[in-house]
Amino acid sequence: MTHTAIDDGERVRAGSELAAFSRALYERGWMPGTAGNLSVRLPGGTALITASGRDKGDMTAEDMVVVRADTGEEAAPGPLRASAETTIHSAIYRTTDAGAVIHVHSPYATAVACRTGHRTHLNSLRIERFELLKGLGLDDPTRTEVPVFPNWPDVPRIAADVAGHLAATPHAPPALLITDHGITTWGRDLAQARNRLECLESICQLLLMAGPELPAEKERLNS
Numbered sequence: 001m002t003h004t005a006i007d008d009g010e011r012v013r014a015g016s017e018l019a020a021f022s023r024a025l026y027e028r029g030w031m032p033g034t035a036g037n038l039s040v041r042l043p044g045g046t047a048l049i050t051a052s053g054r055d056k057g058d059m060t061a062e063d064m065v066v067v068r069a070d071t072g073e074e075a076a077p078g079p080l081r082a083s084a085e086t087t088i089h090s091a092i093y094r095t096t097d098a099g100a101v102i103h104v105h106s107p108y109a110t111a112v113a114c115r116t117g118h119r120t121h122l123n124s125l126r127i128e129r130f131e132l133l134k135g136l137g138l139d140d141p142t143r144t145e146v147p148v149f150p151n152w153p154d155v156p157r158i159a160a161d162v163a164g165h166l167a168a169t170p171h172a173p174p175a176l177l178i179t180d181h182g183i184t185t186w187g188r189d190l191a192q193a194r195n196r197l198e199c200l201e202s203i204c205q206l207l208l209m210a211g212p213e214l215p216a217e218k219e220r221l222n223s
């Protein structure tokens, strides 16, 4: 099958699933305005992604665009434009075996991204000890380093940073932050990507609620 030969039934089934997940995330307040985008990998080297600039709480299967999974290029001319952040999804599809990618502007993860990110350099957020790390499917569920990328105005530049980091970091967690912007997670399907997103959003909430450490706590943690 070539990348343009998408079975219509498959496209509609995947599009309906994207629309349902998008609505649910919107209703949680994680896709304010028209923020956020979701995609799934399809057979034949393609992916289906939410159209750009749409209300993410009110999408249907017809509001999705077929793109090449490895480049983000639109597979066929049509009235809708693929998400402005499609190249970030493609960077993930190219360098991992992800079957689905979710990007949202959820408040706690975005706040942590704002506080830990750097305007021009890749940074990382070290997370240790939280039980919820077990929900990320890590090789070592006791600790991880979530990369925090600069929010370049040129999205393909963010995508190039992401692809470079993931290619060089085989045990990277299935998640990334973009400073002053939001969070992206991925998994074998939308449900797994959403579960991982929920774990990280909750960890970020706990980090913000728990810190900064009190001196007595520091002593206890270091003993």
Ligand SMILES: CSC[C@@H](O)[C@@H](O)C(=O)COP(=O)(O)O
Pocket: 032, 033, 034, 035, 036, 037, 050, 051, 052, 053, 054, 082, 083, 084, 085, 103
């Ligand atoms: C509401 S502005 C947010 C956008 O700039 C972008 O970050 C975003 O998440 C949605 O872009 P989109 O092109 O609709 O997929």
Ligand SMILES: [Zn+2]
Pocket: 035, 036, 085, 103, 104, 105, 181, 182
């Ligand atoms: Zn965004």
